[in-house]
Amino acid sequence: MRSVLGRLGAALAVALTLALATALPAAAQGKPDLENTLYLDTAYGRVVIKLRPDLAPKHAARLKELTRANFYNGVPFHRVIEGFMAQTGDPTGTGTGGSGVKLPAEFSNVPFKRGVVGMARATSPDSADSQFFIMFDETPSLNGKYTVVGEVVSGMEFVDKIKKGTGQGGTVSNPDKVVKMTVAADAKPK
Known part of the structure; x- marks a missing residue:
């Protein structure tokens, strides 16, 4: 029995x-959500970013839209500060350029720690555009003041290799560039 x-x-x-x-x-x-996963290819290897539309739906949608338009391909990592973050998304490489579309802040309580992807902005909280940054380390001073749009789920070792800038602003001369950025759902199988 x-x-x-x-x-x-x-x-x-x-x-x-x-x-x-x-x-x-x-x-x-x-299973990975391929529609909300970005492949950011660097000269060192592929960085896989999981977007967080649950936290920042407008920002996640805009990053996917720009990625699908090949906006990020060849764009430099113009501001890279050791122990802080690597920033890209400005096609001019000056830190003042973007796509021309400003987004309203979508702040959350998710902390800025290693691997978190945040949206860069000017003084106004509602000024994020195309620029984003990937955190090298935890920085609590950003919490609740910048939009968290995603997180690196693999390839942080390649982010660590990105050429660092100099001075307080982390400006990079002869910077590394995004080789290609792709929405995973659009990627061709290898």
């Missing part, structure tokens, strides 16, 4: 697992 109940319980567990697996969306099953 015990072995029959044991087999019945095991069969029930398998059936329940299969039912849940088919009922849950891909993200809940641990």
Whole structure:
């Protein structure tokens, strides 16, 4: 009797697992959300960024739109500060350029720590455009003051290799560039 109940319980567990697996969306099953994943290719290797539309839907949508328009391809990492962050997204390389579309702030309580991707902005909280940065380390002074738009899920070792700038502003001469940026859903299989 015990072995029959044991087999019945095991069969029930398998059936329940299969039912849940088919009922849950891909993200809940641990599968990557390719529509909200960016591949940022550097000269050192691929950085995979998981966008957070749950935190910053307008910013995530804008990054995908610009990526699909090839906006980031060849754009320099113009501001890189050791122990702080690497910033890109300005095609002029000066830190003052962008795409021309300002976005309203979408602040959250997610802390700025290693691997977090945030939106750069001017003095106004509602001035983020195309520039974004990837954190090298935790920086609590940014918390709640800048929009968190994503996080690096693999390839931080390649971000660490990006050429660092000099001085307090971290301006980089002869900077490394984004080789190519792609929305994972659009990427051709290797």
